[in-house]
Amino acid sequence: MSTITAVETSxxxxxxxxELDGSDAMNPDPDYSAAYLVIRTDxxxxxxxxxxxxxxxxxxxxxxxxxxxxxxHLLGKNCEELxxxxxxxxxxxxxxxxxxxxxxxxxxxxxxxxxxxxxxxDLKAKRAGLPLWQLLxxxxxxxxxxxxxxxxxxxxxxxxxxxxxLQRAVPxxxxxxxxxxxxxxxxxxxxxxxxxxxxxxxxxxxGEAVQDGFxxxxxxxxxxxxxxxxxxxxxxxxVGPDVRIAVDANQRWDxxxxxxxxxxxxxxxLAWVEEPTSPDDVLGHxxxxxxxxxxxxxxxxxxxxxxxxxxxxxxxxxxxxxxDAARVAGVNENVAILLLAAKFGVPVCPHAGGVGLCEAVQHxxxxxxxxxxxxxxxxxxxxxxxxxxxxxxxxxxxxxRYWAPLAPGGGSQMLAATxxxxxxxxxxxxxxxxxxxxxx
Amino acid sequence: MSTITAVETSxxxxxxxxELDGSDAMNPDPDYSAAYLVIRTDxxxxxxxxxxxxxxxxxxxxxxxxxxxxxxHLLGKNCEELxxxxxxxxxxxxxxxxxxxxxxxxxxxxxxxxxxxxxxxDLKAKRAGLPLWQLLxxxxxxxxxxxxxxxxxxxxxxxxxxxxxLQRAVPxxxxxxxxxxxxxxxxxxxxxxxxxxxxxxxxxxxGEAVQDGFxxxxxxxxxxxxxxxxxxxxxxxxVGPDVRIAVDANQRWDxxxxxxxxxxxxxxxLAWVEEPTSPDDVLGHxxxxxxxxxxxxxxxxxxxxxxxxxxxxxxxxxxxxxxDAARVAGVNENVAILLLAAKFGVPVCPHAGGVGLCEAVQHxxxxxxxxxxxxxxxxxxxxxxxxxxxxxxxxxxxxxRYWAPLAPGGGSQMLAATxxxxxxxxxxxxxxxxxxxxxx
Numbered sequence: 001m002s003t004i005t006a007v008e009t010s011x012x013x014x015x016x017x018x019e020l021d022g023s024d025a026m027n028p029d030p031d032y033s034a035a036y037l038v039i040r041t042d043x044x045x046x047x048x049x050x051x052x053x054x055x056x057x058x059x060x061x062x063x064x065x066x067x068x069x070x071x072x073h074l075l076g077k078n079c080e081e082l083x084x085x086x087x088x089x090x091x092x093x094x095x096x097x098x099x100x101x102x103x104x105x106x107x108x109x110x111x112x113x114x115x116x117x118x119x120x121x122d123l124k125a126k127r128a129g130l131p132l133w134q135l136l137x138x139x140x141x142x143x144x145x146x147x148x149x150x151x152x153x154x155x156x157x158x159x160x161x162x163x164x165x166l167q168r169a170v171p172x173x174x175x176x177x178x179x180x181x182x183x184x185x186x187x188x189x190x191x192x193x194x195x196x197x198x199x200x201x202x203x204x205x206x207g208e209a210v211q212d213g214f215x216x217x218x219x220x221x222x223x224x225x226x227x228x229x230x231x232x233x234x235x236x237x238x239v240g241p242d243v244r245i246a247v248d249a250n251q252r253w254d255x256x257x258x259x260x261x262x263x264x265x266x267x268x269x270l271a272w273v274e275e276p277t278s279p280d281d282v283l284g285h286x287x288x289x290x291x292x293x294x295x296x297x298x299x300x301x302x303x304x305x306x307x308x309x310x311x312x313x314x315x316x317x318x319x320x321x322x323x324d325a326a327r328v329a330g331v332n333e334n335v336a337i338l339l340l341a342a343k344f345g346v347p348v349c350p351h352a353g354g355v356g357l358c359e360a361v362q363h364x365x366x367x368x369x370x371x372x373x374x375x376x377x378x379x380x381x382x383x384x385x386x387x388x389x390x391x392x393x394x395x396x397x398x399x400x401r402y403w404a405p406l407a408p409g410g411g412s413q414m415l416a417a418t419x420x421x422x423x424x425x426x427x428x429x430x431x432x433x434x435x436x437x438x439x440x
Numbered sequence: 441m442s443t444i445t446a447v448e449t450s451x452x453x454x455x456x457x458x459e460l461d462g463s464d465a466m467n468p469d470p471d472y473s474a475a476y477l478v479i480r481t482d483x484x485x486x487x488x489x490x491x492x493x494x495x496x497x498x499x500x501x502x503x504x505x506x507x508x509x510x511x512x513h514l515l516g517k518n519c520e521e522l523x524x525x526x527x528x529x530x531x532x533x534x535x536x537x538x539x540x541x542x543x544x545x546x547x548x549x550x551x552x553x554x555x556x557x558x559x560x561x562d563l564k565a566k567r568a569g570l571p572l573w574q575l576l577x578x579x580x581x582x583x584x585x586x587x588x589x590x591x592x593x594x595x596x597x598x599x600x601x602x603x604x605x606l607q608r609a610v611p612x613x614x615x616x617x618x619x620x621x622x623x624x625x626x627x628x629x630x631x632x633x634x635x636x637x638x639x640x641x642x643x644x645x646x647g648e649a650v651q652d653g654f655x656x657x658x659x660x661x662x663x664x665x666x667x668x669x670x671x672x673x674x675x676x677x678x679v680g681p682d683v684r685i686a687v688d689a690n691q692r693w694d695x696x697x698x699x700x701x702x703x704x705x706x707x708x709x710l711a712w713v714e715e716p717t718s719p720d721d722v723l724g725h726x727x728x729x730x731x732x733x734x735x736x737x738x739x740x741x742x743x744x745x746x747x748x749x750x751x752x753x754x755x756x757x758x759x760x761x762x763x764d765a766a767r768v769a770g771v772n773e774n775v776a777i778l779l780l781a782a783k784f785g786v787p788v789c790p791h792a793g794g795v796g797l798c799e800a801v802q803h804x805x806x807x808x809x810x811x812x813x814x815x816x817x818x819x820x821x822x823x824x825x826x827x828x829x830x831x832x833x834x835x836x837x838x839x840x841r842y843w844a845p846l847a848p849g850g851g852s853q854m855l856a857a858t859x860x861x862x863x864x865x866x867x868x869x870x871x872x873x874x875x876x877x878x879x880x
Contacts, residue, residue: 027537057538058509059549065505066548069498097467098497104691104719104742107547108506109499152718155695155727251544255595278592279544280747282722283754287595302544304744307720314723 002043002079007071007116009064010036012414013057013424014355014387023196025222026250030056032387033424034355035063035112036414039119041079047126050413051119053111054326054354060424066112069099074116083124087146090117090332094149106304110329117330118360122410132331132410133366137173141166144371148336152307156314162339169374176370184401185365185376187383188216188246190353192235195220199234206238213400216244216271216380222252225264232268244271251275251302255284259291272298272320272349279303285317296320301327301351306336313344322351322382325360331410334364335372342373353384358395359411362402390418442483442519447511447556449504450476452854453497453864454795454827463636465662466690470496472827473864474795475503475552476854479559481519487566490853491559493551494766494794500864506552509539514556523564527586530557530772534589546744550769557770558800562850572771572850573806577613581606584811588776596750602779609814616810624841625805625816627823628656628686630793632675635660639674646678653840656684656711656820662692665704672708684711691715691742695724699731712738712760712789719743725757736760741767741791746776753784762791762822765800771850774804775812782813793824798835799851802842830858 017029033056039049053063073093074082082089093113094105102109125132136144145162189212192205202219209217219235221228228247235245247270253261258276265273273295277284279302289297300322303309312318321341323334341348350365352358362381369376381402388394392413396403405411422429457469473496479489493503513533514522522529533553534545542549565572576584585603629652632645642659649657659675661668668687675685687710693701698716705713713735717724719742729737740762743749752758761781763774781788790805792798802821809816821842828834832853836843845851862869 026540030538030541055538056541058512058536059506059539059542062502062506062509062548063542066499066502069502072498096498097469098471098495099499100466101470101496102499102503102548102551103546106543106720106744107549108502108542109548111542152694152721152724155724254592278747280546280745281592281751283751284592284595284747304546305720307718307724311721311723 002041004039004074004077004079005042006038006040007068007074008038008040009067010419011060011064011424012036012419012422013060013430014422015429017057023194024220024248024250025195025252027056028196032355033057033060034414035060035067035115036419037067037115037119039074039123043079045127047123049119049123049126051115051117051122052326052356052412053115054357063108063112066108067115069109070112070116083120083127086120086124086332087148089120090147090329091149093117094329105307105329110305111327114326114328114330114333117332118325118410118412121331122412125410126408129408131363131405131407133363133370133404134177136331136335136363136367137177137370141170144335147332148339149332153310153336153340156310157340157343161343165339165342165372169371172374173370176374180366180369180404184399184403185362185369186215186380187397187400187402188218188244188380189214189383189385190218190248191385192217193219195223199231202231203234203238206235210239210243213398214243215400216246218246218248218274218382220250221247221265222249222261225261228265232265236268241269245269246271246274246298248274249276251278253277255287258288262288262292262295266292266295270295272296274298274322275302280308282308282311282315282317285312286315289316289319298322298349300324303327305329306333306340309337310340313340313346319346321346321348323348323361323364324351325357325364331364338364338368338372347375347379348373349379350381352382353386355387356391356412356414358383358388359391359393362395362405363410366404390414442481444479444514444517444519444522445482446478446480447508447514448478448480449507450859451501451504451864452476452859452862453500453870454862455869457497463634464660464688464690465635465692467496468636472795473497473500474854475500475507475555476859477507477555477559479514479563483519485567487563489559489563489566491555491557491562492766492796492852493555494797503548503552506548507555510552510556523560523567526560526564526772527588529560530587530769531589533557534769545747545769550745551767554766554768554770554773557772558765558850558852561771562852565850566848569848571803571845571847573803573810573844574617576771576775576803576807577617577810581610584775587772588779589772592747593750593776593780596754597780597783601783605779605782606811609811612814613810616814620806620809620844624839624843625802625809626655626820627837627840627842628658628684628820629654629823629825630658630688631825632657633659635663639671642671643674643678646675650679650683653838654683655840656686658686658688658714658822660690661687661705662689662701665701668705672705676708681709685709686711686714686738688714689716691718693717695727698728702728702732702735706732706735710735712736714738714762715742720748722748722751722755722757725752726755729756729759738762738789740764743767745769746773746780749777750780753780753786759786761786761788763788763801763804764791765797765804771804778804778808778812787815787818788813789819790821792822793826795827796831796852796854798823798828799831799833802835802845803850806844830854
């Protein structure tokens with residue numbers, strides 16, 4: 001047996017606001033950041049579990065404090081026992097009766113649990129010598145069901161229904177794994193479409209996206225209608241009729257405004273409209289979806305937990321479900337959400353970008369394809385070509401596709417040099433310009 | 441003018457788990473706590489603003505860190521400008537584009553904003569020489585509307601509708617204020633009903649509640665059906681048919697379980713069933729409410745924000761709306777919620793207890809009576825006789841009623857000695873037994 005000997009947290013921030021990478025209608029000047037943790041054990045294998053919460057700057061230190069608040073559930077514990085029962089390990093943290101008050105199951109504390117859960121999965125996959133997607137996709141249906149907490153889900157999905165979904169996918173697992181390794185998984189790119197970019201940059205990057213093989217791009221909208229129409233027209237003219245264009249409002253609108261605005265953009269043939277309003281507004285999204293059909297509503301990157309996703313599926317609030325690797329409580333909760341989506345027959349197209357979200361979330365889509373939905377038609381993983389160089393196993397995206405990672409682990413490990421250079425506020429990347437940055 | 445010179449945070453915890461005060465089906469061993477802040481200025485008046493987030497122990501330090509993360513919005517700022525435009529001040533914090541990622545508008549960061557907002561209101565009321573309820577109730581309808589952020593609400597409540605509600609209440613304000621000062625505001629008590637108490641204690645405390653003049657008590661349920669039936673039978677026999685008995689499941693059930701369980705308890709004539717399931721489950725609460733009618737569903741103490749309350753009102757998820765002084769983003773957001781409840785004609789019966797929740801929330805119900813709904817029929821403020829001695833202006837609850845506070849401020853200021861004695865982990869109340877406490 002081995003014992004967990006350390007839970008180390010870091011506050012890592014990249015000064016992205018300088019270039020307006022990642023700018024949108026609600027997030028004008030993000031500094032992409034990670035509240036990061038490393039789990040160490042006394043095992044002679046020397047393997048570590050790495051995980052993080054993605055944030056956009058201020059408050060990253062609060063998220064790091066929340067991760068540290070969970071250390072008591074790990075330090076000194078038998079590592080094999082925790083990893084052997086990941087369903088139980090998840091419940092131990094999510095159901096901590098005192099910490100639960102701080103959500104429940106939402107916000108800073110829930111995301112912190114997600115980082116810890118993902119770090120444990122990273123360690124478990126490294127010990128198994130498998131990439132996370134393959135580790136998950138080789139578990140039995142019964143083992144996968146045991147990862148999920150069905151509390152608050154049973155009116156929409158029972159353990160028996162989940163088991164049935166997974167069992168139906170077993171016969172095709174091998175064939176789909178082979179297909180995945182040969183073909184990759186489709187991606188789409190948001191790189192051209194940030195609001196802070198000039199029209200010239202938008203057009204140039206849209207053209208490059210098509211040349212790079214992407215079948216879909218995404219544009220940020222919602223700040224100014226005339227700007228949105230002009231930018232969409234330019235993008236459509238650049239990519240032609242066969243490349244899909246999605247738009248993303250980043251929660252900018254109320255219900256009525258969303259409906260009116262989207263109707264103005266619909267002639268440009270939208271793949272979906274993302275985050276039209278508050279991510280908490282199940283009924284609002286449903287009203288928007290009814291009004292703008294057949295244009296599809298997509299949401300999920302800010303949906304707090306599986307209970308809200310459940311309702312969005314029940315109410316028809318979304319036609320594209322966007323999981324995020326670092327918003328809910330980690331792999332286990334995303335497995336629950338993948339099963340809910342499969343039950344309702346809704347395609348899952350993950351949110352990614354940020355810091356490490358591409359590296360992490362690809363494992364979940366690939367697991368979904370092999371062992372849950374069995375589908376990758378009409379499914380794409382978001383891609384932003386940004387900050388991947390800071391990861392030990394960066395994504396391999398070529399020809400508009402994610403190529404399945406083969407390195408053991410969950411993809412979440414940053415380079416040691418990055419953790420030092422971008423440590424906030426004392427790392428070399430910050431120490432010089434810190435006063436200027438803190439001021440804005 | 442005056443400038444904000446300090447934002448001091450404290451981690452205050454009371455070792456309540458020793459006595460099982462506050463125990464329920466989801467919270468078996470709470471240590472009632474407050475992440476507390478004091479705002480100081482350089483004004484010669486020496487007045488301070490005090491505010492807090494109530495938590496139940498572990499993680500209180502994370503909440504304190506979240507409050508500290510907001511200090512940059514206050515330190516060095518012109519205090520009069522912040523206090524003169526509390527609507528703008530609220531938006532400045534809630535719409536902080538980087539901090540928003542940590543919710544959005546939910547969990548640790550949103551509650552921290554609530555504490556800061558409430559501390560500013562405490563200071564504003566002290567400067568006005570008025571209790572908070574009176575300060576609010578003497579603002580013009582236009583000033584009150586300007587406190588509210590209508591983003592995401594306009595499909596249910598527009599500024600014009602809110603103004604209309606408030607204007608209709610103006611003519612009766614003076615009469616209702618006189619009535620409130622003469623009669624008090626009805627309370628109910630949860631003191632008898634904690635799950636950790638023996639039947640003997642439940643019976644004794646229920647009898648005392650009736651003798652003390654309470655017209656309603658509340659019992660915790662949801663751990664064991666036979667226990668619940670036995671305890672309800674004993675309580676009903678003790679208090680007789682005319683005292684209302686509410687039950688509180690603290691989110692213990694899934695939808696179907698809730699319906700079945702409540703049907704078994706309904707013969708005891710329930711005032712309401714509180715928190716039958718996840719506080720995020722708008723549709724689940726609506727399904728339960730339809731199934732158990734005419735028994736009423738109550739919820740709100742864990743409802744994250746006004747957007748979720750909006751939907752619960754739209755969907756018929758609750759028939760009793762329970763605001764909480766320290767869950768949403770402070771006074772401003774609770775004003776929005778009171779206006780939503782008035783629009784939908786749903787009675788507001790605040791959650792209280794904990795640490796200082798009674799002291800804080802009474803102001804909101806009294807403001808609502810004088811200047812919003814104009815009603816106190818079928819409305820009661822929760823009361824738990826616990827920890828009030830730690831406040832500078834503890835509630836005055838006699839004859840089963842809250843008597844209107846007259847001291848200037850929002851009621852949220854703790855005694856300086858309490859802040860020292862119960863400081864965690866180094867205060868005298870903790871220093872001795874700390875190892876034992878940390879272990880559980």
